[in-house]
Amino acid sequence: MNSAKADSAFNKRTIAAALANYIDAGSIVAGSAGLSMWVSYLKLSDSQIGLLGAFSANAISAAVGALLGGYLADKVGRKAVYTNSMLVYALGICLVLFGMNFPMLLSGYMIIGISVGADITASWTIIAENAPKRNRARHCGVAQVAWAAGAVVVLMLSVLVGDLGLLGNKIVFAHLLVIALITYILRIRLPESEAWKDQSKQPQAEGAVLVNKTSYLNLLKPTFLKKIMFLMGVYLIWNLAAGVMGFFMPYIYQQVGGVSANMANLLQMGLFIFTGLGVAFIFMPFADKYRKTVFGICAFMAVIGWSLFLMPVQGMPILLLFIVAMGINNGAGQQANYQLWASELFPTEYRASAQGLMFFLVRISIGVWSLFVPMIMTNFGIGFMAAILLGCVTASMIIGLVFAPNTSGKSLEEIQEDLYGTPAAKQGNDRKIM
Template sequence: MNSAKAESAFSKRTIAAALANYIDAGSIVAGSAGLSMWVSYLKLSDSQIGLLGAFSANAISAAIGALLGGYLADKVGRKAVYTNSMLVYALGICLVLFGFNFPMLLCGYTIIGISVGADITASWTIIAENAPEKNRARHCGVAQVAWAAGAVVVLLLSVLVGDLGLLGNKIVFAHLLVIALITYTLRKRLPESDAWKNSEDRPAAVKKTSYFDLLQPKFFKNILFLMGVFLIWNLAAGVMGFFMPYIYQQVGGVSANTANILQMALFIFTGLGVACIFMPFADQYRKTVFGICAFMAVVGWSLFLLPFQGLPVLLLFVFAIGINNGAGQQANYQLWASELFPTEHRASAQGLMFFLVRISIGIWSLFVPVIMIQFGIGVMAGILLICVTASMVIGLVFAPNTSGKSLEQIQEELYGAPQDGSEKRKTRTII
């Protein structure tokens, strides 16, 4: 009975934290879907459009938010960051909803991005810290399901209210505001992370923790491994997230509406990949799940190198990349990023890595259109094939054996037993 109650409590915490992913995906898709309407309404110049893209929830502002949020989550606690970030997010949404000029719109997009970046780092950390060690993948997978759901729901809403123009896009953003306020209410009622509260070294670490600590070899090697898996893979994922509707139309000769439907199907397969593969199997067979699903990205991008193209090829791509998104690099990175760092540095490490990934995507996105136009989509697919293959190999060769272990056990194996409080650590109930 106690076990059932504990699992129920963990589930509530997990769902409340996972809503950050719904909001993240929803913000990116809603911003992209409404861009052309804002351009028409405000008569935006090319430079203004570029600023909106650069400071959206998918790029610089989210990167800055992650850097700030990760540091604060280690300093003052996970709950303070992931609860109050929802109020900051609500402010950004309101600026978009009631904006009537470019500065208000840009401020809204930027505030949304900062809050999302901060929320993701704190939320991913608290999910892993609250999850039972035998079911950590299942709990972390909820966040990935929420991400896919956010993208699908916003795409569907955008289609349904598309005839309303800018008002329709504001309705989509308004629904995200409602979700944010519900999330804030849920999180206010939940306790702080047990790992953060109970860490014996936390009082001293709070005063000393900084991003410079992560440059120590014992931490830096893990950052290099995770960036080798996740950042390199994200160069392909960034193209998939923003440029795929254009690629669908160019390669498959499909209409814009069909391209949007294909993109929606991709996110549906992402959710299925998490729910049907990652969540039930990754806790016991993590490396196998990673290998198979990482290989799906290799298969997917290889399809664009075939001498024949068309709708069947696009459907195979949507299936393969959807499964990869759901149970490959993204989902496994979320687990490893929480497992490979001690409590006092866990959120900061995630903030730094999220910052590096989002900044890299922003810079890379500047070159993607040039490469596709000058050299063709086949060349771009070849580059991305190299990226996802390298990411898969790095993950398979260097992946740590952390399945089924508590975060404390992993921490002791990597960094040794704590200098003080060792006996207390042995007898304390593991989360």
């Protein structure tokens, strides 16, 4: 009975935290889908369009939010960040819904991005800390399923309300507002992470706020820096390909397969559907026991996927094979395994900060890289771009296979003892009760 109750509590916490991924993906896709409508409505210039793209939920604002959210999640608690971020997100959505000029729209995009970035770091941390040690991949996989679901639902809604123009895009954003408010209600009733609370040697006084003296400078120490370099070798390098796929793929579909814009959107929806299937039927059932095997096979699917664009004959069959291979890779390859490793390889008091720093580096890198992607494809062709991305995913796969830690089936405390000798809470930490 107690076990059933505990499992039920884990499920509630996991689902409530995983909704961050639904909102993240939904915000990116909704912003992209409605961009042309806002351009027409507000008569936006090229520089204004560039600012919207640069400060959207997929780039700089999310990066800044992750840096801030990770630090605060370690400093004052996971719950404070992942609960209040939903209210900040709601404010950003309202600015978009009632936007009458460019400053309102840009402010809305920026606030959405900041809240999403902060939420992701706190949510991924609390999922890992609440998950049973033998089912951590299963619980973390819920977040990846939610990400795929957010993208698919928003794409479907965008198609259904497409004839309504800008009003249709606002309806899509309004549905994200409803999800955010539901998420806030779910989260406010849930407890703080036990792992975070257990860091303190002293009991927490009633109504007191626990504060941890964490610092990003501490993450530059060799012990932590090695782990950050490993994770960035896997995740950041892979994301250079994933960033192209997320934003430029419909264009590539049309150029390579000669398909219409609507068909390109349907293919992109298919990619996200296979992403969800990859998480649900490969990563969640098998990654807890066969982590490295799952990573290796699914990382190799990205190698196959980008190799397809180097074949002499192109067309719809190539595109269909691509979305299957890349969907499986997205669902059970670098992204899902990074979420696990990023939570496992750092002690509790730096867990969210480390994820915030790495998320910041990844999103900033995608933003800078995206500036050069159109120029490369225009001047050198899609095949040349595919060769670059093939090199990225191959390097990411090799780094993961060579340096992946053996953490399956171990609790976060056991992993911490293996890596650092003894849990940080036993060493004495810098926290104080205020």
